[in-house]
Every structure is written in structure tokens, then in C-alpha cells.
Amino acid sequence: MKLVVLAGTPGAGKTSVLLHTIKSLISDDKKPAVVKVDCLWTDDDRRFKKFDIPVHVGLAKDMCPDHFTIYNTEEMMNWADEKGADILLNETAGLCLRCAPYPDSCLAICVIDVTTGPNTPLKVGPLLTTADIVVMTKSDLVSQAEREVFRERVLEVNPGCKIVEANGLTGKGSFELADIISKWPDVGDDMVLRYSPPLAICSLCTGENRVARKHHMGVLRNLDGFMEYKGE
Amino acid sequence: MTINPISSLTIMGGVDKDGKDEPVRYVEIVAGEIVGIVGPTGSGKSTLIDDIEQLAQADTPTGRTILLNGQRPDESIRADPRRKLVAQLSQKMHFLADMTVEEFLCMHARSRGKDESLFSKIVELGNTLTGEPIYPKDHLTSLSGGQSRALMTADIAVISDSPVVLIDEVENAGIKKQEALKLLAGEGKIVVVVTHDPVLALMSSRRIVIRNGAMVNLIDTSHQEQEICTKITNVDNWMLSLRETIRRGDIVEDKI
Numbered sequence: 001m002k003l004v005v006l007a008g009t010p011g012a013g014k015t016s017v018l019l020h021t022i023k024s025l026i027s028d029d030k031k032p033a034v035v036k037v038d039c040l041w042t043d044d045d046r047r048f049k050k051f052d053i054p055v056h057v058g059l060a061k062d063m064c065p066d067h068f069t070i071y072n073t074e075e076m077m078n079w080a081d082e083k084g085a086d087i088l089l090n091e092t093a094g095l096c097l098r099c100a101p102y103p104d105s106c107l108a109i110c111v112i113d114v115t116t117g118p119n120t121p122l123k124v125g126p127l128l129t130t131a132d133i134v135v136m137t138k139s140d141l142v143s144q145a146e147r148e149v150f151r152e153r154v155l156e157v158n159p160g161c162k163i164v165e166a167n168g169l170t171g172k173g174s175f176e177l178a179d180i181i182s183k184w185p186d187v188g189d190d191m192v193l194r195y196s197p198p199l200a201i202c203s204l205c206t207g208e209n210r211v212a213r214k215h216h217m218g219v220l221r222n223l224d225g226f227m228e229y230k231g232e
Numbered sequence: 233m234t235i236n237p238i239s240s241l242t243i244m245g246g247v248d249k250d251g252k253d254e255p256v257r258y259v260e261i262v263a264g265e266i267v268g269i270v271g272p273t274g275s276g277k278s279t280l281i282d283d284i285e286q287l288a289q290a291d292t293p294t295g296r297t298i299l300l301n302g303q304r305p306d307e308s309i310r311a312d313p314r315r316k317l318v319a320q321l322s323q324k325m326h327f328l329a330d331m332t333v334e335e336f337l338c339m340h341a342r343s344r345g346k347d348e349s350l351f352s353k354i355v356e357l358g359n360t361l362t363g364e365p366i367y368p369k370d371h372l373t374s375l376s377g378g379q380s381r382a383l384m385t386a387d388i389a390v391i392s393d394s395p396v397v398l399i400d401e402v403e404n405a406g407i408k409k410q411e412a413l414k415l416l417a418g419e420g421k422i423v424v425v426v427t428h429d430p431v432l433a434l435m436s437s438r439r440i441v442i443r444n445g446a447m448v449n450l451i452d453t454s455h456q457e458q459e460i461c462t463k464i465t466n467v468d469n470w471m472l473s474l475r476e477t478i479r480r481g482d483i484v485e486d487k488i
């Protein structure tokens with residue numbers, strides 16, 4: 001089984017690009033299955049169902065959607081396997097720029113919208129810096145010069161990545177992506193994350209709602225950057 | 233790494249939106265030629281431009297193949313901007329990057345492996361195409377449509393100085409069209425221009441007609457059309473000078 005984890009900020013064009021890519025994969029006799037993870041709501045499953053392939057939605061609700069994705073990776077793989085798929089395409093919610101839910105042997109694709117401007121690659125963090133492939137979408141909305149400057153910024157933060165310029169409306173780049181996916185090796189046993197998830201060991205994580213400082217315990221960082229442990 | 237001079241670009245026909253073979257199977261464009269692309273909105277003009285930009289190898293939805301000097305281009309040429317053979321002026325009229333003109337141009341020069349000091353030349357050249365002056369410290373997002381277009385055009389002429397130039401609907405941009413086209417076309421380049429503008433369409437030596445995603449016809453610009461082109465160019469330049477007069481707050485005195 002191949003595992004493709006597709007991450008990127010909301011509305012970046014993940015589903016649009018995937019739809020074109022799935023079409024290419026199917027015409028190439030591959031058997032993809034899709035799991036979309038989101039926080040509260042999504043209608044991406046409806047869009048994926050236009051193809052005759054297995055589609056599943058996972059809603060993380062009050063759990064961090066990326067933590068939810070990681071926790072459920074094994075279950076998703078088993079599900080795809082039962083459905084007779086040979087490629088699991090996992091579209092994440094991509095809300096948290098501190099998390100990067102990429103296991104080591106998956107194909108990690110970060111989808112990024114060029115209309116957000118060339119400073120965005122500096123802000124996206126591990127989602128972008130640890131990806132194998134960076135898909136730049138919506139290039140139709142900017143000039144070639146702006147696209148090339150954006151590309152330069154992406155390479156500054158992730159020098160080893162391969163950049164694919166795709167268009168979610170016309171399908172540009174989808175043949176290339178499908179080809180990369182087809183050639184990617186299957187995942188190994190005992191996958192390990194590429195990037196450690198953030199600290200989640202403070203009283204807020206356990207449901208403390210009061211704002212005042214005195215109520216909080218755990219590993220906490222001050223506005224000035226100083227990190228401390230408060231508690232017993 | 234050096235690239236051989238490009239003496240021709242060939243578009244090998246693919247399929248239309250219904251998957252049927254497109255009627256025009258083969259278009260060869262030679263260095264120094266300007267070719268137009270015309271057709272209704274949504275017919276597939278930008279898609280053809282994209283195929284050329286990506287040097288498609290039957291790996292885009294249209295199934296077209298692009299040849300350079302009659303041969304399949306090397307894989308590495310396709311992606312790396314430092315080796316890019318194609319410069320493209322897209323339909324977009326505005327910059328979205330939150331940077332100054334100078335910062336942006338320097339970074340673009342770097343991405344193309346060019347010297348950063350070229351930025352002042354670009355600004356200077358851009359200012360010859362538009363009535364409203366552009367300054368290096370201006371924020372890109374604050375430029376008008378005409379200023380942005382002028383800057384994009386000058387950027388292509390200087391930084392993205394590539395043997396193939398693709399232009400997607402430059403018209404209504406408030407810049408000197410003909411001068412812009414001359415600047416972009418340079419000497420001995422291959423120029424493909426998508427346009428509904430009679431001046432630009434008739435300046436080309438041939439035009440490809442697109443319908444339902446397919447190249448359906450190839451028209452040679454006739455002598456009569458060339459004469460018409462000269463006439464409407466004069467009208468066009470007159471319009472532009474009137475615009476500038478009005479913008480300056482002056483009174484229009486010219487007789488018809």
C-alpha cells in the first residue's frame with residue numbers, strides 16, 4: 001500500500017488537484033481510496049464520490065485534526081486495504097501550522113496557494129519544510145514573475161523538495177503528480193513521524209477554561225519567549 | 233549550461249474537449265514570428281498557452297506535444313526557471329506579493345540566476361510604457377493595473393529574456409500595446425499572443441483559431457488586414473494620448 005498525505009491550508013486547492021490526479025491514476029489502472037479528515041464539517045466526500053472509488057470522512061471534532069490523522073493512520077490503511085485499494089490518498093484539514101502529520105515513508109505533499117503571497121512559505125512551517133512534493137496552486141491568478149519568486153521562497157525553506165505547478169481548475173500538473181505517486185514506494189512497517197508534534201501538556205489541554213494565569217500549569221511559554229514548568 | 237538557440241517551436245495537435253482529434257495537427261512557428269490565438273471565452277486559448285509554457289509532452293489534458301527545433305525538449309528544461317526557455321505574460325493585472333518593487337525584482341532576478349542590479353533598468357523601461365511613474369520603493373500591491381502590466385512587461389524583457397514569449401490578453405491594460413509587444417518580441421523571438429484586440433491580432437503574421445478546446449483553423453494575415461492594422465494603430469495611440477491628457481487634468485483640444 002502506498003500512503004499519500006496531502007496537507008495544506010484550508011482552500012489551498014487540495015481537493016481540486018486530487019480530483020484531477022485521481023482521474024489520471026484511474027486511467028492508469030491504479031486503485032486509489034480517499035480519506036478526508038476535517039474538523040467539523042466537509043463536503044469533499046461528495047466531490048470525491050463522482051469517481052467510483054472508496055471514500056471515507058473522519059471528523060476530528062475537539063481533537064487536533066492532525067493528531068487525529070496520525071492516531072488513525074493505521075485504521076485508514078486497514079480500511080483502504082479491505083476495500084481493495086493500492087493507494088491511500090489522505091487529505092488532511094491542514095489547520096495547524098505547528099503539526100505535520102507526515103510519516104517517514106509516506107509521500108508527503110504540501111499544497112500551497114500562490115495567491116497568499118511569497119511570504120507565506122516562511123510561515124507555513126513543518127507542513128512545508130518536511131514535504132517531499134510542494135504543489136503550487138492558483139498560478140493562473142498571478143504573473144509568471146510572482147510564481148517564480150514564490151518558487152524561490154519555497155526552495156529557501158525546503159531546498160530538497162520537488163515543486164509541481166498545478167491548477168485545480170484545468171488539471172495542469174495532475175499527470176505529473178499521478179506519475180510521482182505511481183512511482184513512490186509502498187510504506188514500511190513501524191512508521192515514524194518526520195516531525196514531532198507540539199507540546200500538549202498544559203492544563204488548557206485538559207479542559208481548563210479560565211483565562212487568568214494563576215489557573216494554569218504545565219510546560220508553558222511566556223510572551224517574551226521564556227519557557228517554564230509550573231506545577232507540582 | 234548552454235542552451236542551443238531556438239529556431240522553431242512546433243505544436244503537435246492533440247484532442248478537443250470531447251476527446252476527438254483536433255483538426256489542426258501541426259503548427260510550426262519560427263524565430264522572429266508573431267502568432268495570434270483567437271477564439272471565444274472558455275474555448276481553450278489559455279490552455280494552449282499553458283501547453284506551450286509547460287512544453288507539454290502528451291502529458292496534459294489536451295494531449296498536445298511541443299517540440300523545440302523539431303525535437304522533444306530535455307526534461308530538465310521544463311521545470312528549472314534558470315533554464316527556462318519560455319517567458320509568459322499572463323492574463324493577470326495585479327501583483328499580490330506584499331513586497332516593494334525593488335525587493336520583488338531583486339528576488340525574481342535571483343530566481344532566474346540574473347544580477348540583482350538589473351532592477352533599476354526594469355523600472356526605467358516600465359516607465360516608458362505607462363503614464364504613471366513607478367518607483368522602486370512603491371509597494372507592488374499599490375500599483376495600478378497599467379503600472380503592474382508595464383512592470384511585468386519590462387520584467388519579461390530584461391529578467392525573463394527567453395527565446396519564447398507567451399502573452400495572454402494584454403489589451404485593456406492602459407499601456408502602449410504596440411511598444412509593449414515590440415519590447416517583448418525583441419529580436420528573433422518566437423511570440424505567441426492570445427488576443428481579441430484587432431491591433432495585436434492583425435500585427436501577427438498568422439492566427440490560430442480555437443473552438444471547443446481544439447485548434448480548428450490557421451489564418452494568414454492578409455495584405456488588407458495589415459493595412460487595417462496600421463490605421464487602427466493610429467486610432468489606438470490617439471486614444472491613449474487622450475487618456476493621458478485627461479489624467480493630467482488638461483483640456484482635450486485635438487480635432488477629429
Ligand SMILES: Nc1nc2c(ncn2[C@@H]2O[C@H](COP(=O)(O)OP(=O)(O)OP(=O)(O)O)[C@@H](O)[C@H]2O)c(=O)[nH]1
Pocket residue numbers: 008009010011012013014015016017044093137138139140141166167168169170
Ligand atoms: N483560480 C484557481 N482556483 C482554484 C485552483 N485550485 C482550486 N481553486 C479554487 O479554490 C477553491 C478551494 O479549492 P478546494 O480544492 O476545495 O480546496 P481544499 O484545499 O481542498 O479546501 P479544504 O478541503 O476545505 O481545506 C475552490 O473554489 C476551487 O475552485 C487554481 O489552480 N486556480
Ligand SMILES: Nc1ncnc2c1ncn2[C@@H]1O[C@H](COP(=O)(O)OP(=O)(O)O)[C@@H](O)[C@H]1O
Pocket residue numbers: 169170171247248249250271272273274275276277278279280293294444445446
Ligand atoms: N483540449 C482540451 N481538452 C480538455 N479540456 C480543455 C481543452 N481545452 C480547454 N479545456 C478546458 O476548457 C476550460 C477553458 O479553457 P481556457 O483555456 O481557460 O479558455 P480561454 O482562455 O479561451 O477563455 C478549461 O477548464 C480547460 O481545462
Ligand SMILES: [Mg+2]
Pocket residue numbers: 014015016044091
Ligand atoms: Mg478539500
Ligand SMILES: [Mg+2]
Pocket residue numbers: 277278279323
Ligand atoms: Mg484565457
Ligand SMILES: [Zn+2]
Pocket residue numbers: 064065066067096098099198
Ligand atoms: Zn496541531
